Amino acid sequence: MTTVALRWVHRNLFAKPFDAALSLVVIPLMAWAVYAFAYWVLVQAHWQVVGGSFKVLMTGIYPADQLWRAWFSVATICAMFGAGLGLSVRPGRAALTVVALVVTLTGVMVAVAIDAHSGMLAAGSAALGVAAWCGVHRSALDQRLALSGLLAGVVAIFVVLSPPGFDVWGGLLLSVVLTIAVSILTLSFGILLALGRQSRITSLRLISTAYIETMRSVPLILVVYWIWIIVPLLAPDTSVPGLLRGMAGFALFFAAYVAEYVRSGLQAVPKGQIEAARSLAMSSWTLNVDIVLPQALRVVVPSLVGQILDIFNGATLVFIIGLTDFLRAGQMILADPQNSGRTYEIYVFLFAVYLAIGGVITYASRRLETHLARGSR
Amino acid sequence: MNAIQVPAATISRDVIVGIARLNKSFGTFHVLKDIDLDVGRGEVVVIIGASGSGKSTLIRGVNGLEMYQSGRLTVDGFDMPTEADREIGGERELARIRKGVGMVFQQFNLFPHMSALDNVAIAPIRVRGHTPDEAKANALRLLERVGLRDHAHKFPDQLSGGQQQRVAIARSLAMAPHIMLFDEPTSALDPEMVGEVLDVMRGLAREGMTMMIVTHEMGFAREVADRVVYIDHGRILEIGTPAEIFDRPTHERTRTFLSRVLRH
Numbered sequence: 001m002t003t004v005a006l007r008w009v010h011r012n013l014f015a016k017p018f019d020a021a022l023s024l025v026v027i028p029l030m031a032w033a034v035y036a037f038a039y040w041v042l043v044q045a046h047w048q049v050v051g052g053s054f055k056v057l058m059t060g061i062y063p064a065d066q067l068w069r070a071w072f073s074v075a076t077i078c079a080m081f082g083a084g085l086g087l088s089v090r091p092g093r094a095a096l097t098v099v100a101l102v103v104t105l106t107g108v109m110v111a112v113a114i115d116a117h118s119g120m121l122a123a124g125s126a127a128l129g130v131a132a133w134c135g136v137h138r139s140a141l142d143q144r145l146a147l148s149g150l151l152a153g154v155v156a157i158f159v160v161l162s163p164p165g166f167d168v169w170g171g172l173l174l175s176v177v178l179t180i181a182v183s184i185l186t187l188s189f190g191i192l193l194a195l196g197r198q199s200r201i202t203s204l205r206l207i208s209t210a211y212i213e214t215m216r217s218v219p220l221i222l223v224v225y226w227i228w229i230i231v232p233l234l235a236p237d238t239s240v241p242g243l244l245r246g247m248a249g250f251a252l253f254f255a256a257y258v259a260e261y262v263r264s265g266l267q268a269v270p271k272g273q274i275e276a277a278r279s280l281a282m283s284s285w286t287l288n289v290d291i292v293l294p295q296a297l298r299v300v301v302p303s304l305v306g307q308i309l310d311i312f313n314g315a316t317l318v319f320i321i322g323l324t325d326f327l328r329a330g331q332m333i334l335a336d337p338q339n340s341g342r343t344y345e346i347y348v349f350l351f352a353v354y355l356a357i358g359g360v361i362t363y364a365s366r367r368l369e370t371h372l373a374r375g376s377r
Numbered sequence: 378m379n380a381i382q383v384p385a386a387t388i389s390r391d392v393i394v395g396i397a398r399l400n401k402s403f404g405t406f407h408v409l410k411d412i413d414l415d416v417g418r419g420e421v422v423v424i425i426g427a428s429g430s431g432k433s434t435l436i437r438g439v440n441g442l443e444m445y446q447s448g449r450l451t452v453d454g455f456d457m458p459t460e461a462d463r464e465i466g467g468e469r470e471l472a473r474i475r476k477g478v479g480m481v482f483q484q485f486n487l488f489p490h491m492s493a494l495d496n497v498a499i500a501p502i503r504v505r506g507h508t509p510d511e512a513k514a515n516a517l518r519l520l521e522r523v524g525l526r527d528h529a530h531k532f533p534d535q536l537s538g539g540q541q542q543r544v545a546i547a548r549s550l551a552m553a554p555h556i557m558l559f560d561e562p563t564s565a566l567d568p569e570m571v572g573e574v575l576d577v578m579r580g581l582a583r584e585g586m587t588m589m590i591v592t593h594e595m596g597f598a599r600e601v602a603d604r605v606v607y608i609d610h611g612r613i614l615e616i617g618t619p620a621e622i623f624d625r626p627t628h629e630r631t632r633t634f635l636s637r638v639l640r641h
């Protein structure tokens with residue numbers, strides 16, 4: 001391993017003629033940093049801590065004998081993601097090869113880090129995602145049907161995960177499920193707010209505008225915390241789990257931003273489109289759902305996907321209401337004196353996972369963007 | 378609103394569009410002044426006039442895209458809801474009228490996120506409740522009729538202007554309208570594409586479709602029109618057969634207008 005790294009450094013440091021003074025400084029510095037990091041990753045780091053606490057990182061304090069529920073969710077999320085990909089990206093040979101490689105690698109890594117059983121489950125889930133990708137692409141599934149499938153998937157995840165109680169959800173699973181659920185809630189509520197802000201009914205317009213402007217002028221953490229403490233006051237007899245309260249806070253906050261994105265999209269739809277739809281006797285509902293929103297949304301897809309990333313990254317804030325998200329789970333592991341020297345390993349792992357997920361989401365949005373640009377003027 | 382159905386006695390059966398003493402203003406700007414015009418079943422009425430004279434406003438009023446302040450406008454025997462009616466929910470009455478009125482715009486206004494086929498099929502599915510299968514089969518028939526069967530799966534940005542306008546005509550026809558409105562359907566087209574659109578419109582006229590057409594194509598107007606209406610500054614100055622209007626205009630203004638457009 002050392003020799004590989006050394007050879008890499010040799011080739012890049014000394015094989016090139018240095019033509020600029022800048023590269024004299026920058027290249028060695030970067031090479032040194034990369035070398036040092038690679039050396040640390042490959043030689044010095046004790047990655048056992050990640051394998052040993054994998055369950056906590058992924059699911060927090062979710063009961064160990066109920067983990068099949070978590071695996072069900074992983075498989076469902078993979079299938080949903082694959083299906084979403086199938087709507088926009090053709091499963092070409094190159095892409096499939098890369099994905100197959102990643103799937104195998106993930107399976108092997110999980111198998112090595114934990115056990116063969118988990119490795120197979122991980123690889124199986126990923127394979128399911130690939131199958132959904134190819135299947136959806138081949139069948140040219142209707143977008144409405146895909147959307148219903150997505151909703152059904154999210155509901156299924158909640159139904160399957162909830163029996164041990166919402167309070168035990170944690171880790172990366174919590175972050176991801178929260179992001180998916182909040183994104184869906186946010187999008188639907190945000191669209192309604194945007195339409196409300198454009199409504200001819202004055203009271204609706206005022207309420208929507210006031211709501212959007214208020215939410216946009218306060219910090220996320222405040223809204224989340226505020227919803228968390230106010231729900232028990234409003235409904236003293238019922239106990240709404242902290243997770244659901246947290247989700248509500250996130251959704252209420254981000255919906256205001258979605259509303260603004262959607263509004264800019266709505267304004268980009270030419271007036272002639274609305275007149276054409278009206279002259280075909282379309283109702284306001286049809287006009288919005290079939291003509292205006294599809295055109296408005298595709299303009300703002302990049303912003304909306306960026307928003308999903310914001311939600312995912314913002315989900316780290318749920319620790320303030322006592323939930324154990326991915327980042328918090330990492331910190332919990334470090335709180336164990338046994339792992340006190342493993343700070344860098346955990347944080348590098350967290351960083352890598354956040355980076356990978358962020359990268360995948362960004363990539364997906366780019367593809368979606370090109371796909372949606374189809375047929376635009 | 379509740380008395381949308383017009384008493385049978387007031388309107389002859391064969392009048393599809395009845396316009397009486399219609400007035401329309403944009404704010405303080407009086408656009409349409411005391412318009413009187415009846416369009417009979419199967420009739421082709423061509424509206425001509427200088428830019429800004431109110432042709433678009435008049436024709437758009439017939440399917441409620443513009444509202445009027447006073448006078449009377451009936452379509453298919455239904456009273457067009459006034460501005461006040463719409464405030465309190467005249468949209469449904471409006472939709473009922475619009476089902477029978479097709480409209481073709483200067484800028485085509487095809488839905489850019491749908492294929493030509495879906496553009497034609499969407500309204501019958503969503504508005505008339507047809508099944509997607511029957512709507513698409515019918516859409517294919519209509520696209521064939523406008524000579525675009527082979528382009529059914531293309532998106533609007535893959536079609537030429539003339540082709541887009543023909544899809545737009547098919548889209549309107551899919552609702553099986555009793556009357557078709559055309560607002561300068563060829564004005565946004567390159568000259569070599571004007572003919573293909575006019576051919577489709579000629580076909581419609583031959584089949585007895587009732588049409589109101591705003592156009593600057595005077596040769597076409599002379600050929601298909603049963604009556605030509607000349608509008609000047611929001612007022613109907615002359616109505617007559619093409620021969621009357623084009624060959625023996627009674628008003629000096631009409632003569633001036635015609636000499637100006639015919640010279641081009």
Ligand SMILES: Nc1ncnc2c1ncn2[C@@H]1O[C@H](COP(=O)(O)OP(=O)(O)OP(=O)(O)O)[C@@H](O)[C@H]1O
Nearest residue numbers: 403406408426427428429430431432433434435561
């Ligand atoms: N939404 C509006 N608000 C205010 N004024 C308007 C509006 N629409 C049209 N007008 C004015 O009303 C007058 C009539 O417009 P209209 O579009 O009916 O003319 P037109 O005869 O169709 O002209 P063209 O041949 O240029 O299409 C014009 O002076 C125009 O500026």
Ligand SMILES: [Mg+2]
Nearest residue numbers: 432433434561
């Ligand atoms: Mg006009």
